Amino acid sequence: MSTSDVKAQDYKNAIGGRFGSYNGITFKTGLSNNAMLELIGNFRSNRNFSWAQLTGLYEVYNPIGGAPGLNWYYGAGASVGSVKNKFNDESDIYLGVNGVLGLDYKFKGAPINLSLDWIPTLRLTPDTDFYSGDVGLGVRFTF
Numbered sequence: 677m678s679t680s681d682v683k684a685q686d687y688k689n690a691i692g693g694r695f696g697s698y699n700g701i702t703f704k705t706g707l708s709n710n711a712m713l714e715l716i717g718n719f720r721s722n723r724n725f726s727w728a729q730l731t732g733l734y735e736v737y738n739p740i741g742g743a744p745g746l747n748w749y750y751g752a753g754a755s756v757g758s759v760k761n762k763f764n765d766e767s768d769i770y771l772g773v774n775g776v777l778g779l780d781y782k783f784k785g786a787p788i789n790l791s792l793d794w795i796p797t798l799r800l801t802p803d804t805d806f807y808s809g810d811v812g813l814g815v816r817f818t819f
Contacts, residue, residue, distance in 0.1 A: 685710075685712060685747055685780060687782050687787075687818035688818075689704065689818065690817065691816055691817055692815050693815055693816075694812045695812060695813050696811055697811075697812070698729070698810055701717045702716045704816065711734065711735065712737065713735075714731075714733045714735055714753075714776075715730065718731070718757075723762065725760065725762060726762065727757065727758070727759045727760075728758055729755055730755065730757065731753060731754070731774055732754060732755075733751050733776050734751045735750070735776060744784065745783065746781050747781075748779055748780075749776070749780055749793075750775075751775070752774065752775050753773075755774055755797060756770070757770050758770070772797040772799045772807075774796070776793055777793060777794050788818065790813070790814065791816075792811070793814070794811050795809050796809035797809065
């Protein structure tokens with residue numbers, strides 16, 4: 677096996693939940709030797725607001741020496757979402773640019789993957805603002 681065939685992450689696909697300030701569903705798929713695409717769908721509703729967001733992230737993985745199955749990763753992406761105020765029936769669509777920095781661990785011999793990451797966001801619409809980010813724990817089934 678050549679070094680170009682070695683992948684930092686030990687799985688091709690993973691699906692599960694992401695738990696943090698905004699809980700959601702997460703799916704990761706391998707793109708190349710050390711890169712993955714992650715899609716995160718978040719949704720929330722209470723008596724005042726309903727909110728939904730889809731985030732796509734390009735992530736580059738790097739192994740941590742001496743810790744098999746453990747990688748650190750960084751990347752960037754974009755998000756699109758909507759929020760609806762239930763009292764006045766007003767709604768907004770928003771777009772954002774995201775960064776990501778995290779740790780990823782794949783259990784040897786088990787189809788389980790964990791990640792802990794930070795995703796800051798620069799919202800572009802409807803107003804420009806910076807959200808210092810959501811720290812989340814990902815728990816996924818790998819296949």
